Amino acid sequence: MTGKAIWKGNLHFGVIDIPVKLHTAVKEEHIQFHLLHKKDHLKLKQQMICAHEKVPVPPEEQIRGFKQDDGRYVLVTPSELEEILPQESRVISVLEFVKTSQIDPRYITRSYYLEPDNPSRAYLTLAAALTDLDVEGICTWTMRKRPYLGAMQMSGKILRLNTLRYADEVIPVSSLDLPHMSISEKELHIASDLISHLTASFEPQKFENEHENKLRQLIDKKARGEKIVILRPRRLKPTSPSKLLQTLEASLKKVA
């Protein structure tokens, strides 16, 4: 069961207008911890601290600034900020369509289901067209005073809207400064074979979150005053580069 619709909008491109309702598609629930001061177990508060003076800054001494390329900030008051941010509207503008495979998962932030608002033939037509062409619609919209960039896609029987992060928010691979090593075709070949043997179909329901339960048990144990046995985490011995080929061969033998 999805929850209530969190927002309503209109998918718009060309002369097409499709009213939709947004529903969150993911619900996460985890054990929440509070942060406490070690010495007296007092709950800590989060405060805005001045990076310079390391003292808390009350709201009346806070102002927002937009960082220019030269490192200076243009100060903006709350009312100026309102003027700058795009106006509230219900339009989800579809700017363009792109091949599904082109959107790399580093850009995806959240997923929403799009429920047709009122029985909508246009919705079904769009769904069919997207499926046939295997494309996604890149959209922009403003929701609750925040601007969003997203990708609208067809999945199964329903349209979805994935919010995307902007390109400058993704750290480029080049900044990792990875070294370039030489690898033999033989090693690549055996590794390929190995991976084929380890390939399965994507069935995510196979994977359960076992940790939550175990964590709850730990907390219960401590609440009862029981002693906790500290186990060292398992650490594997890294495969040395000179032994890589034989390790691959041994692995293949094991699974084949």
Next chain:
Amino acid sequence: MAQIAGRNLSLSNLEKVLYPSTGFTKAHVLEYYRLVSPYILPHLRGRALTLKRYPDGVAEEYFFEKRCPSHRPSWVATTEITRGNGEPMTVCLVNDLDTLMWVENLASLELHVPLARADTPENPDAVVFDLDPGNGAGILDCLRVALILRDLLAGLKLACFPKTSGMKGLHVLAPLNQKKTTFDDTKKFSKSVAQVLERNYPDLVTSKMAKEQRVKKVFINWSQNDSSKTMVCVYSLRAGERPTVSFPMTWKELEHLESNGNPDKIQVEQSEAVNRLKKSGDLFGEMLIMKQRLPYI
């Protein structure tokens, strides 16, 4: 119009009083710099100059000029540096007396240069400890910190040399003159030194810039060790009320002044500077020659 070594330099407004409290005129400024030129030029040579111009004297508006004025004579040496935003900029190099005179004719009372030469802008020749007294502290406190700093660095086999800033603080510099030293190195080093001094003398020293942290303490401004920062050149005039000079001290002299306890005896004015230079030569000469390595960097 002056003729120096076959070049024409037009000097103007020579009678203009630039230091009202003493009647020190532009002519006097030019004369001062002419007299100290043999000592100051080696410290200015090959460095991107930032002019600090007081066209109407020390009591009036001043402005920094990093870009070499376009109306310069053809014989003024210049070089191109890359600004923070990637754009090129032409800067003046004060390599000879004529250029020094031309710059002073523009009433650049103060001469500020980076710690690195213009041809190797990322490699400083020295590491600087800029001692800046906060509200409620004074130059005597700077002397105190300088002595502790000297002993601290001596423990790491590093020699250093102090000079007055000419205003309220003190500069302590350790010459390095190593091709490979970077500002990253000197910044890291000076920051660690500042933090260790702060930990051990928390009531006297701070390594933090925030004004509230500096009250009654000496702030060691380690962030001056940066390619974008400049320091006032040794022997430069300062635009204070009186024509004081950024002047070097011997350690003996510094110890004496510190124990003497009279802050008024510390500043050196231009006439005293000229006399002392004539008598003892460039006290800061080691800065140009001595080679030292930063340990543990």
Next chain:
Amino acid sequence: MAMQSIWSGTISFSLVAIPVQLVRAVEPGRVSFRLLHTKDYSPLSRRMFCPREEKMVEPEDIIRGYEIGPDKYITVTDEELESVSPERSRTIEIVEFVDLKDIDSIYYDHPYYLVPSKGGEKAYQLLAEVMRRTNKAGLAKFVMGEREYLVAIKNIEGALSLITLHFSEEILPDDDILPGASPIETLETARMKKIIKEMTADFNPAEHANERRKSILTLLKKKAKKQPPVTPPDIEDDEEGPVDLVAALEASMRKVKKNR
């Protein structure tokens, strides 16, 4: 560029073990509206604060607690946390590989990069290259801090990216909002496809980022003229210098104090 490591351990598939570190793949972009201190325009950051002592608290003085009653907590240390699933807190074991295109994008949660630690560079590149050639991703579960994650490890431009996935029980079923099926006119579908084809282009995320930045800058130009932009003071981090240097300085300091 040295990146701050979030987690370090080993990834494995079959008998091959690769030492790695987990680093960020996401950073605040160039459109940043930051909160600044009106006094000196220094950027503000969130820190933990003790309300009783009215002081900022350093990470080493912080412990996590689970609330079992009003102001009653059970504290849990990092070692105790690692003990819960010790086989998965320092090891990411890839149990199977799947075709990339089979991973429904609804599962993607948060991206990270893996970088090889010393000695693991060759095996790391091998894994990345094989996954590139075969268009596959490796699936694994591991525990980091308080949570267990299902992850997909895939190749992106020669690097290994680790993307956390949602567990299937976290995906809400959509059956109650599915549109009812109704016959679709082929003419309408054909017209829709024509419009879509005309609007099809290559995905260029940089373009959208630049557009957004440009439009905000244009709106801010007026403000910048009215009130000149401000310069924050140099940001200093309290990071300690190189260990050896600090030790040598402290040793020298002790001698100095003795002689004074």
